Amino acid sequence: MEPTHAVLDSPIGPLTAVVIDGGLSGLYMDKQRHRPAEETFGAPTENRETFAAVAEQLDAYFAGDLTEFDLPLNMRGTPFQSRVWAALQEIPYGQTITYGELAVEIGKPSASRAVGLANGKNPISVIVPCHRVVGSTGDLTGYGGGLERKRHLLDFERKTLGAALF
Incomplete structure (x- = not known):
């Protein structure tokens, strides 16, 4: 099946969602490092149903109501990258881990x-939470979407968790 895409609004700017064979294969920020060429995203979809679950879950996440995504993913990478990406999905909401x-x-x-x-x-920012990985000293280090967005996402998650504790 050919890829298709839709641009979704978010508090961190537009996110381009790409679906291949019914699974989310990409969620890219504008001006993101390692963002593939636009032509690899396929045609923009007229069928918003394809992206309804992605949009709903992102809206719930940014509203502070969702801490764990449940979407079919179709990530494409090397076996090593796939292991890393699977491990990223195990990092609890609002917490960080170092690269080491x-x-x-x-x-x-x-x-x-x-x-x-x-x-x-x-390839799937926010949903596969690479923003939760920090440097060995706990400092924010590289982020494909920029450190400002990484800081925003981490602060947002911590604030949401703090509000949920009371």
Whole structure:
């Protein structure tokens, strides 16, 4: 099946959602590092049903009502990237992990640099939460969508969690 895409509004700017074979294969911010060429996204869809669940879950996330996404994903990458991307999905909402800790999680403790590269190539921003990975000192480091967006997403999640505690 050919890819199709739709541009969705969000508090962090427009997000281009790409679906292939019924699964979300990309969610890209504008001006995102490693963003594929537009022509790889396929035709814009006229069928909004294809993207309804993605839009609904993103709206619920940005409203502070959803902490875990449940969408069919169709991510394409190397076996190593796939392991990293699967591990990203296990990082709890509002929490962070270092690149080194993530490398240990996937059984490759000396591969923190490779984990960082795979993290940077994550094709599904926000939903596969690469923004929850920080440097070894806890500092915010590289983010394909820019550090300002990374800070916004982490602050938003922590604020939402804090509000839920009371």
